Amino acid sequence: MFAGTAYGIALNDGAQLSALDPAFHEKPYGQPPRAPVLYVKSGPGIxxxxxxxxxxxxxxxxxxxxxxxxxxxxxxxxxxxxxxxxAVPHQSFFRPAIAELGRDGLLAVGDAGVVPAALDDLEIVTTVNGAEVHRWNLSRLHRDVRTAIADVTAYMSLLPGDMLLAGVAGDAPIGRAGDRIEIAANGLAGLTVTLGAAEGGRP
Incomplete structure (x- = not known):
């Protein structure tokens, strides 16, 4: 259990942001987001x-x-x-539903380590059941990690123990019940989880 809170940044994949640009100029958005779009995952649910x-x-x-x-x-x-x-798969980013992005238990974290020196060029690889299904580089971020930290902390305070999630790839894969998920990146401890059957029934 974590005492702090995790804050995720939605729409921080530059490629995804560009692809959605036409939709941002329609209702209900009206324009692309100018500040980081945040959602919250509480410590007890991590x-x-x-x-x-x-x-x-x-x-x-x-x-x-x-x-x-x-x-x-x-x-x-x-x-x-x-x-x-x-997250539960979703299309809209207008006031994202808690059930989609902020549900307890839907954030797993690995062991803490030092911040990688080549952070802005860090490549993260996802494997499912032993087969690589996705890799992406943090150079795709619309706001790099340090810019994201500066922009978020300019209007809110993060306390010791809190975490800021840099953003996820717009083309992130889907995992299903029964899958074993592993993610890896140079310089950081790997992370492995398994997805279980749906609550209250079969997957």
Whole structure:
């Protein structure tokens, strides 16, 4: 159990943001987002690597948002972890539903380590049941990690123990009940979870 809170940044994949640009100029958006679009995952709902995570009832699967979490320490953002930011698949980003992005138990984090020196060029690889299904590089971020930290902390305070999730790839794969998920990146401890049967029934 984590005492802090995790804040995720939606729409921080530059390619995804560009693809959605026409939709942003229509209702209800009117224009692209100018500030980071945040959602919250509370500390008690964050799990560690090795956990079995239940696919919510009614969902066919979960978006496997492999990313990096920068953790606030007393002196700054001095620690980093691999994170698997899971979400119920969704299309709209207008006031994202808690059930899609913020449900308890849908964030897994690996062991903390030092922030990689080549953070802006970090490549994160996702495998499902031993087969690579996705890899992406943090150079795709619309706001790089340090810019995201500066933009978020300009209007809100993150406390020691809190984490900022850098963002997930717009083309992140879908995992389903029974899958074993592993994510890896150079310089950080790997992270493994399994997806279990849907709550209250079969997958």
């Amino acid at each position: 799990v560690r690597g090795g956990a079995a995570i239940a696919v919510p009832q009614g969902a066919d699967g979960l978006v496997l948002g492999a990313t990096i979490a920068l953790q606030r320490t007393v002196t700054g953002f001095g620690a980093a972890r691999l994170a698997l930011d899971l």
